Amino acid sequence: MKSIAIFGSTGSIGTHTLAVIARHPDRYRVYALVAHAQIDVLWAQIRQFSPRIVGVADPLAAVALRARLHAELKDTQHCPEVVTDPLALAALAADPLVDCVVAAIVGVAGLASTWSAVCAGKQVLLANKESLVAAGQLMMTAAQASGATILPIDSEHNAIFQCLPAGVSPPDAVLKLVLTASGGPFRSLPLSEFSNITPADACRHPNWRMGPKISVDSATMMNKGLEVIEAAWLFSMPPDRIEVVVHPQSVIHSMVQYADGSMLAQLGRPDMRTPIAHALAWPERIDSGVAPLDLCAVSGLQFEAPDRQRFPCLDLAFRAIEQGGAAPLVLNAANEIAVAAFLDHRLSFQQIPQVIEATLEAALMGTEPAAPESIEQVLTQDARARTLAHRLLTKINPHPENSTPATESST
Numbered sequence: 202m203k204s205i206a207i208f209g210s211t212g213s214i215g216t217h218t219l220a221v222i223a224r225h226p227d228r229y230r231v232y233a234l235v236a237h238a239q240i241d242v243l244w245a246q247i248r249q250f251s252p253r254i255v256g257v258a259d260p261l262a263a264v265a266l267r268a269r270l271h272a273e274l275k276d277t278q279h280c281p282e283v284v285t286d287p288l289a290l291a292a293l294a295a296d297p298l299v300d301c302v303v304a305a306i307v308g309v310a311g312l313a314s315t316w317s318a319v320c321a322g323k324q325v326l327l328a329n330k331e332s333l334v335a336a337g338q339l340m341m342t343a344a345q346a347s348g349a350t351i352l353p354i355d356s357e358h359n360a361i362f363q364c365l366p367a368g369v370s371p372p373d374a375v376l377k378l379v380l381t382a383s384g385g386p387f388r389s390l391p392l393s394e395f396s397n398i399t400p401a402d403a404c405r406h407p408n409w410r411m412g413p414k415i416s417v418d419s420a421t422m423m424n425k426g427l428e429v430i431e432a433a434w435l436f437s438m439p440p441d442r443i444e445v446v447v448h449p450q451s452v453i454h455s456m457v458q459y460a461d462g463s464m465l466a467q468l469g470r471p472d473m474r475t476p477i478a479h480a481l482a483w484p485e486r487i488d489s490g491v492a493p494l495d496l497c498a499v500s501g502l503q504f505e506a507p508d509r510q511r512f513p514c515l516d517l518a519f520r521a522i523e524q525g526g527a528a529p530l531v532l533n534a535a536n537e538i539a540v541a542a543f544l545d546h547r548l549s550f551q552q553i554p555q556v557i558e559a560t561l562e563a564a565l566m567g568t569e570p571a572a573p574e575s576i577e578q579v580l581t582q583d584a585r586a587r588t589l590a591h592r593l594l595t596k597i598n599p600h601p602e603n604s605t606p607a608t609e610s611s612t
């Protein structure tokens with residue numbers, strides 16, 4: 202029985218993970234659940250999965266959850282311990298009773314627990330790409346030292362993992378990793394209409410149902426940029442051998458191109474339960490609850506080069522990984538600030554890349570940026586980049602009240 206801790210259990214990845222686990226009570230036991238503040242969702246999860254420990258990052262929400270547990274589950278075997286202190290939350294990822302950590306917190310907020318799990322040599326099912334973008338070198342070095350296994354559940358990286366058997370030889374047998382991208386909701390929206398884009402429009406992804414931050418990242422294609430950086434670290438691949446191809450049907454989740462002319466692809470429905478089930482059971486295979494792909498029902502498979510003018514975030518991400526050092530970390534921090542401001546109607550959709558570019562320029566000032574040498578340095582540099590991004594945001598958009606159209610439009 203594998204003992205699992207899910208960090209970000211109330212989010213899109215967290216709930217999909219629990220849906221797969223619920224199908225296999227003989228294989229998996231939920232030891233810990235961690236969320237930020239959504240205690241109603243957490244409550245339902247506690248009732249269904251009876252975890253031993255529950256982490257709630259927001260202290261007020263933790264107080265409310267404790268009160269509810271006290272009133273309804275006190276003195277029963279189903280009453281979990283509640284932790285809220287940041288150090289205790291990070292330590293939970295290294296708990297000796299945990300075999301597998303699902304890293305599904307959104308943003309750099311997931312860094313401390315992912316780092317803790319990696320340093321403790323856990324099996325880490327990684328959805329939280331931002332921690333690898335911010336601290337890729339440190340994470341991969343720590344995983345090697347501790348013996349941690351990082352299994353990607355981002356669908357693209359999971360597809361590449363499936364198409365790239367360990368020990369492919371010689372090392373240059375792999376020519377390229379090809380990451381597919383749906384193109385998001387604005388792939389064919391006239392550029393002249395971009396100024397009308399609202400947060401609701403950006404969160405309406407054509408193929409995937411995801412949390413708000415990654416939905417906006419998909420709409421700007423920064424998500425693909427972050428994935429390029431994630432792939433570079435996970436598969437030790439130079440960025441110039443990682444290609445992004447727009448594939449609107451989201452049937453092929455990514456591909457590996459080999460020197461002999463072969464191209465291996467992983468296909469499936471756009472449903473995160475497939476990569477999650479793959480990583481949970483690896484190297485075995487289990488039922489995920491996802492219906493098999495019906496090839497005859499797939500209308501066709503289209504591929505096109507990404508439109509770099511429409512999606513400047515993609516080039517910003519490529520530039521950051523090529524620059525190296527602290528650049529990806531700054532890119533990620535500025536993106537988190539800009540996306541949060543857009544979701545909060547304080548920034549327009551087209552200003553998101555402007556804030557990121559301005560922050561990169563101001564933070565790095567044309568110098569060779571130094572790579573952080575410890576997680577503490579990552580957190581310090583991340584905090585600095587956020588402050589800078591906040592400052593630049595108010596310069597770029599001095600009138601936040603006019604940032605997005607007053608009425609929600611549709612695309």
Ligand SMILES: NC(=O)c1ccc[n+]([C@@H]2O[C@H](COP(=O)([O-])OP(=O)(O)OC[C@H]3O[C@@H](n4cnc5c(N)ncnc54)[C@H](OP(=O)(O)O)[C@@H]3O)[C@@H](O)[C@H]2O)c1
Pocket residue numbers: 208209210211212213214215235236237238239240258304305306307308310328329330331354355356409410411412413414415473
């Ligand atoms: N969704 C997808 O299909 C998908 C696919 C590939 C990769 N990913 C990656 O997976 C990660 C999660 O994405 P998502 O779409 O699942 O996001 P989401 O739906 O917004 O869920 C985020 C989760 O993180 C928790 N959280 C946020 N801040 C926290 C904090 N400070 N401490 C503890 N928990 C915190 C949230 O708790 P509350 O609910 O209490 O706020 C929630 O459980 C992201 O890195 C994303 O890029 C997602």
